[in-house]
C-alpha cells in the first residue's frame with residue numbers, strides 16, 4: 328500500500344536548481360535508503376517533504392492527502408490546520424539530533440505528546456518510558472542531553488520522533504555526526520525498527536547498512552534520481568557509471 | 580583629612596550620631612524612590628524589551644524599520660535628555676499641562692530607554708539560537724508560538740542572564756539621574772546633606788547605598804545563573 332508519493336518535486340535556492348524533478352513513492356513498511364554525493368539534494372528532498380523548505384514545483388501527498396501540489400505553475404500548500412495534521416504522520420531525525428537541551432530526556436519525549444497530541448501526562452510518560460527501554464536508555468530518563476554521548480542523543484532523538492507515532496520516519500544521515508564506535512548502536516535501533524515494519528526513508532553514507540536494511544536503494548545526483556532498485560542491484564551490480572564511480576569511493 | 584582608618588570610622592560614627600535625625604528622612608525617601616524607579620523600570624522594560632526585540636526581527640520592514648529606529652534613538656541619546664523630553668513634551672508639543680507627574684515621566688523615560696537596551700540583549704540571545712531548535716520543534720508539530728515560548732525563550736533567558744546583570748547594575752546607578760526632574764534620590768540627599776554639614780560623609784553614605792544594591796543584584800544574578808546551570 329502506497330503511503331507517500333512525491334511527484335515532480337522541484338526546488339531551487341536562488342539560481343541553483345537543487346531538486347530538478349524528483350518523483351518517488353514509498354509503500355507502507357518499506358525501508359528506503361537514499362545515497363548520493365554531497366550536494367546532490369538528499370537533505371533538501373527530506374526537508375521539502377517535512378515542510379522545513381518550501382517547494383518550487385511538484386506535489387507531495389501522504390495517503391492521498393496532498394501537503395502541496397502544483398496548480399497553474401504555482402505550488403499551493405494545504406491549509407495550515409491540514410498541514411499540521413499531515414505533518415504529524417511523518418517524523419524526522421536530524422544528523423545532529425537537535426534535542427532540547429533544557430529538557431530532561433523524558434521531557435524531550437513527552438512535551439510534544441502532551442502539547443501537540445493532547446495526550447495526558449501519565450500516558451505520555453508511559454509511552455516515553457516504553458520507548459526509552461526499547462532504546463536501552465531507561466536509566467537516562469532524568470538525564471539532560473549534555474550528559475549523553477552522541478549515540479545516546481541520537482537514540483533519544485529517534486525515540487522523541489517515535490513518541491508521536493508517525494507512520495513514516497525520515498532520517499537525514501543519522502550517524503554522520505557520530506564517532507565510528509557509536510554508529511553501531513544507532514544503526515541497531517534503526518534495524519530493529521525495520522524488523523517491526525516501520526516505514527522509513529534513510530539518507531545515509533553507510534553502504535553496508537543500506538544494503539542490509541533497505542528494501543530499495545535510491546541513488547541521487549545533482550537533484551535527480553539516477554537509479555533505484557533492490558540494494559544489490561544498485562550497490563553491487565549497478566551498470567550506471569556515476570553510481571559505480573560514487574560507490575568506488577567507498578571501497579577500501 | 581583622616582589620618583588612619585580607625586579615625587575615619589570614629590569620625591563617621593560621631594557624624595552619624597550628630598546628624599542622623601536630620602539625614603535619615605531624605606535618605607530614606609531617596610532610597611525608596613530609587614527602589615521604586617528600579618523595580619518599575621524592570622517590571623515594564625523586561626517584557627517591553629522582548630516585544631521590541633521581536634519587532635526588530637520582524638519580516639515586515641514596516642514594523643522592523645521604525646522599531647530599529649526607536650532603538651537607535653534610545654541608545655544614541657543621553658537618558659538625561661530623554662527624561663527631560665518625556666517630562667516636557669506633553670506641554671511643549673501638545674500644550675497639555677500636567678499630563679503626568681514627574682515620577683510617571685521618570686518611569687516612562689526609564690522604561691523606554693531600558694527596553695531598547697534589553698531588546699538588543701534579547702535579540703542577540705534569540706539570534707544565537709541554532710536553527711535546529713526551531714526545526715526540531717516544527718517537525719514535532721509545535722506551533723510557532725509554542726516553539727518560541729517552550730523551546731527558544733527558556734534557552735535565551737539562560738544565555739542573556741550575564742549581559743542582563745550588567746545592564747541591571749547600570750540601572751541602579753542610573754536611578755540617580757531622576758534628580759534632573761527634581762525627584763528625590765540618595766545622591767541628591769547626599770548633596771544637600773554635604774552642603775550643610777560641610778562633610779563628604781553623606782557622599783559615602785550614598786555610595787554605600789548604591790554599592791549594597793548592586794551587590795545584592797549581582798548575588799541574585801549569580802543565584803539565577805546557578806539555578807539554570809542544570810543544563811548546557
Ligand SMILES: Nc1ncnc2c1ncn2[C@@H]1O[C@H](COP(=O)(O)OP(=O)(O)OP(=O)(O)O)[C@@H](O)[C@H]1O
Nearest residue numbers: 340341343345363364365366367368369370371372
Ligand atoms: N538553505 C540553503 N540556501 C542555499 N543553498 C542551499 C541551502 N540548503 C542547501 N543548499 C544547497 O543545495 C544543494 C544541495 O544541498 P543538500 O544539503 O540537499 O545536499 P545533500 O545531498 O544533503 O548533501 P550532503 O551529503 O553533503 O548532506 C547544495 O549545493 C547546497 O549548497
Ligand SMILES: [Mg+2]
Nearest residue numbers: 369370371499
Ligand atoms: Mg545532507
